[in-house]
Amino acid sequence: MAGRRGKRWLLLLGIPVLLAGLLAAFWSWDWFIPLAESRASAALGRPVKIEHLHVKLGRTVTVAAEGVRVGNPPDFPEDPPFAQVARATAQVDVGAFLRSREVVIPAIELDRPAVNVIAREDGSRNYAFDTLSAPKGEAAEPGAQSGPKIGALRINEGKAKVVIPWLRADFDVDLNTRDRDGQEPALVAEARGTYAGQRIEAEFTGGSVLGLRDETRPWPADLRLRNGDTTLALQGTVREPLKLRGADLRVELAGKDMADLVPLSGVPFPKTPPFRLEGKADYADGRVRLFDAEGKVGRSDIGGTLTVSTTGSRHDVTADLRSRSVDLADLGGLIGSQPGRADTPGQTRQQRNAMAREAAGRKLLPTTPVNMPRLTAADVHLRYRADRVQGRNMPFDSLSTEVDIVDGAVSIHPVSLGIGQGRLVANGTLAPTEGGGLRAKIDVEMRRADLSRLLGAAGAGGAGTVGGVARLEGSGKSVSEILGRGNGEATFVTVGGTVSSLLVDLSGLQFGNALLSALGVPARARIECFIADFALQRGALRSRTLLLDTDAHVVTGSGGLDLGREQLDLRLRTDAKRPTVASLPTPIRIEGTLKDPSIQPELAEAAARAGAAVGLGLLFPPLALLPTIQLGVGENSECEALQAAGERRRRGQQQQAPEGGGRR
Template structure:
């Protein structure tokens, strides 16, 4: 009877002991590989393969995965896969998890990782993982994120990546390595070479030791140098939280021949500009990348202010900019309207004559629709002795390709010119545009002072409007309908301008000598209609104290040609006057300004013939009798009608 209890004890204790011994002798961590693969596949939403698993238990437990492979999503070739890692070792602080429920990874070692980062022309890519954010088909909603793991040191040996992004026209090779100089902290070095935006690109990133990446008391230093075609950029400073690009204290410098080349690098649709160099502080806060304290030069203009780019999922980024210049050359802003910015190179004389004067570069609709923009710009002083404008203020909004410029305001002496514009994409291409321009007490002395024709004083007021559609400024003006009305009551105008417009030779010579230097303007009226790109004169009259200047003709904006005539009629008895029309004809770039040869020849021939008989009689054909005086604008306009 005693043997039976002993046998039962041996059975109940021996069999478990044997099973435990067998388990110890036959144990393999590889049994967990299928479980890990399934968990990884569920998390990433694509196949994951693990060749081997080894665990070295202890307070600091080492987990080593070998021959790790993450496949491409459907629609991409199976080889090469998205990622391969021959060896990945993670050290885990087990006691930190048991005591504080914190995930602490003192060290991560990645050996010879290879990445294949792809995006096709349709926008599909192999580096997005919708399942991680709960966006994949059949994926469960993402749970509230717990505390992020605390990473100690990241070591990378022989890392390589091939990046081919068709939408960005990029194909680059990257190498990554952590360096461990003796007696110095470790650092991360990443180098890039290839093509970006169809231009050669080279770059190097030198970062500090990847220690306590989320430790705000240990900012991570970073130095980046980049050259993409002719564009150069450098970035220096520190990041308190590199994984979130937060707590940045970074200085960014950009330089290059044209800011439009920055769009592939920044996502901001800059217009073409002359050579530039700008610097400022780069940061990320409130969901936007911010470039603040910017200062630099663009062509001859200085540029200061702040820019923020807010990426928005599923739609265009929002670019908010507040910019200002102490001194601005309007030539540097020519790219905004399709003109050549800055000092455009001169063409040979033959080519220059064939070139259009009005900007004819088509509006870049994809660029216009690439971002929503809110821009405020102030130019305190406009450069140029031949520039009648003093300063400018602009408020621009672009929303889904629709442009609202309200206002664009120029100061002219004590007055101003204000432009309001609305433009939206048109069905036939280009933009459907409406614009209103108001002239408020525009200082005539500022306008006349930059011309070779003379000087003047007075304040001009009026308005202009245009409705049109086109792909460029030239095409829109050449198709526009609208009109312009200007007027001035009182003031004075250089007598040289008045006299030369009527070829009053004697007074013109005296005016050139400064005697007299001005003539009083009683009234000025200009009313022109715009129909299909042709400005036709309804009324152009200048009533001075001793003459009336009238204008007639057309200005063809589509063909860029002038067919115009000016005529002066004296109000009083005048000697030395040949009142022939001044004809202004030809292309905008090189018009001819000549007296009407038929009328002038008839009057001049009569004067020469009579001069043979008696000198006093030679003056008869040049004598004009006054046509009376009406000093009020109402009377002038009535006489014009």
Template sequence: MQAKGTYNNQPVTGTMIAGTLLPLRNTAQRYPLDLSLANGATHVSLIGTVQDPLSFKGANVLLTLAGDNMADLYPLTGIPMPATPKYRVTGRLAYAHQSIEFTNFHGLVGNSDLSGTIAEKPGAILTNGTSKPTVRMNLMSRRVDLVDLGGFIGTKAGGEHEAGATAAQRAKIAASEARSPNLLPDKPFNLPKLNAANIYLHYKADSIEGKSMPLDDLAVTMDIVNGTIHLHPISFGVGTGRIIGTIALTPVSNKLIHAVANVSFANVNVSKLMAATHMFRGAGLLQGKATLNATGNSIASWAGNGNGGLVLYMTGGNLSALLVSLSGLEFGNALIAALGLPEQTDIRCFVGDFALDRGIFDTRTLLLDTGTAVVRGEGTVNLKNERIDYRIQSKPKHFSIGSLPAPIDITSTMKKPSIGPAKKPLVERGIAVAVLGVIAAPLALLPTIQLGVKDPHACQDLVTEAETQDRDDKPGQSVRPVAHAAPVRKVAARPPAPHGNLTTSALNRQELKKVQHQRP
């Protein structure tokens, strides 16, 4: 038998070689079957025998699926699949327990191996003539490149091995992405396909590989029932620790999804995170929790209108550079030098406490207490337009002369941040030095004196609050009055830094007064 035509707006061709017609009803004799089908870039082949061909029972058939994108399988199978790079999988096809079963299959999706079992039970025919099948998947990978799973999270899947793309096409895609001002994925989710089947998935990846990838393994349990997605949980291994999330995505209209997410960070290895930069080293275990409650149709829209919070904390450890270097920001070395941090320093503690309010990511506390200095951060990140307005400042712990560490401003966009010393405080202190030099040379030394930070309790209190927020699932929310944790100023108005408009004598008196009382 041969077939030719159009299906799903794609050309379709098929060839089948099978037994004669008379033995179709003879279940005592196995019926041979050899089918090849091509629909666009998707290729399907069935080779084997069937005991009862009219009911497809007693099948001993080898099924091979191959194509440029697993999403193209939806018209053929009725199972909604995410976009993927090129794939090829082979396994056994059978009909049992009123389900079509694809068992013991194995193959490749992009650069990742994939194996497991898929069972599809057809649903009852509805009044509109459609049906909703129930699909159960038990899948695993020995090695997975997360770029191959980009379609699952709303980003472009496949990277350099994108479906059928030539070198010129890949270059064009890369140029287009480079021109985009946005960093967060804004690809909308396809809601009708989410409601096409009820899906129950268990997936495990023993090893995660990829450029600058700090994750070790992945395990996820996911249900899609009547269009609502539940991940309970999704879990990544990071060294000896894990990042674990429970996420619910509920459609509220044809275009919008309500997202509720809770993510915990348990003993996450800083050494693993720092190694991903290929530049810096560090040690310590990171703890914390994040929450999100938002409505939208993409990751970018959820971030742009969401509410929630993030708290991260760590006691003890070692860091060879400022943690901000993890984000791949430019001028990282200049930033570290401007803050006066050494190449290698012990960490007494780190606390990051942030609130998300309708897309504005605001700092409640950012404190890094090292062996030589205390680093504080303040400001906001507007996730609606991806604009950054942030300031970081370092204060030495010990008396020093000749150091002029200015605040560091991080501005512009998330995709292309601008980092550099805050010019205004630096210029004003420079003028003070010049004026004093004219009046009396010895007095010109006063603005360059760093008197040091003395506050042994601030970090302990902040870590205690962070632990409480973590335990109570309320990151970004104050759980009790905490000494030494007063809110810092907002950066948006850009007032002068503390010494910026003081006279020399007032500056000196203020610095001397703070010797015993100044907070880090």
């Protein structure tokens, strides 16, 4: 009986052992792959496939998935997939879960992960995820875990491919982690390819990948990037890297043209000469801020603060900039001309060639069309001031401006140029038109501009003030078109100075000495009154009054300038106040283009005259013009007295006309 009972127990014990042995022999964790794939697909909103699954049991369970593949959206081809991993290994602390229901993962390791970030011309992209989320309005339960606690993440031989047509981007990224003594592995990345249609090379070293979620410790970041001719260096820490807040970053930017920064920053920078800039950067509430910035653009220094808000449908840019010294040629890109000068250091061959082509062209006014996509790419609010304007033959002392660009419409309020104790101020608007250009409305006022400052820039002497007003309305795709189709008027007047300085330095012509000689006016004659009153109609600037009164002569003029063709057609004549033997110079004609003017004698009108009094009553402006003139200068006793004399002379001629009307 005892033997029988022993055999029965052996049989009962052997069956479970045999079943356990059979289970161990044929067990496969791959049976759980459908469940794992289903959970992962639901979480990502993408099809997830796993080739093999391995589990090693113990106090710390090791789970390894091989051949993991995350698919593309339905309208993308299957290959290449969005992501794939040759082997993903995770360690799970079972004891921590049993004690406190916490999910603790001491380490995750990814071998040869590959990601393909692909976009297409129609705007579709494979990196737009539609993941499941809790119903709107449901709050997390108190004490609920926000996610698993992960110790370290290692990436071995990671790759990424990025192709985004509208950024003209096609580059590859190598991703790895680097072990550090006593610290979690650091993220290291290198990128090569093209961005914005230009070669891009970048090297990045950061903190641990999982440290991105730790808001208690600053996350280190070190980036070195070259995109075409532009270089960017960024180094520092970010306290909340996933939210890009609490940044303490030092930024260095350098390049050949700030317009190259547009695809990198989204800020519509104009064309500039070579530049370099250093400053600090941070990010908060959807705003990127560059502050404490200092640098150079061409020959001009630049500094201040630039803030870019990315929360709206397009970027909103606020800039508060200043220069201790500015070369206005460096700002030429703002009006469509090639910025900089021929000797600006660091220019590329393309920049030098563009400057040479512009210099060789027959046009003086900028003809480059307005870049409307760039103008409408962001709303811009700019405040700029320059303490000193540099350059030879430059009459301006300082510059300040405030400009707003909203929906492509430009408001200037104002641009102000200092000229000694006076200023030249312009206010206006530039509104987009259906044809892709701008409609301009500009008002200009010159108040008590220092004549000595205007003349001293060219090494000449003089005294007095200049004032006046001007108005322009026009439309076009460039400065040349706007002026060439414009309507408006301009009136300017000066009191004091010397005739030589005025003709050489205020006329804007490069042949002042020849002009002075042709007029037959003494080089140092004193100016008593100068009035220039022009009307602009469809790009044709015609004189209504052009008169220079000195202590010995009166110079009068007629004609004007076709701004569309930049063609000059001016006639000037000189009359002595006291007739002398040598007081009958030939009238002259100024012809040619703004770039290449010439002086010719007006032989057809050469005749003897008996002084300026003959023409004063006919050439002087109406009395209604004087309030406008006084607005610009403040005092005009000389011009008023001269006008009064001309009016008296004109009335006298009218009274004598019937008596002498029959004489020829």
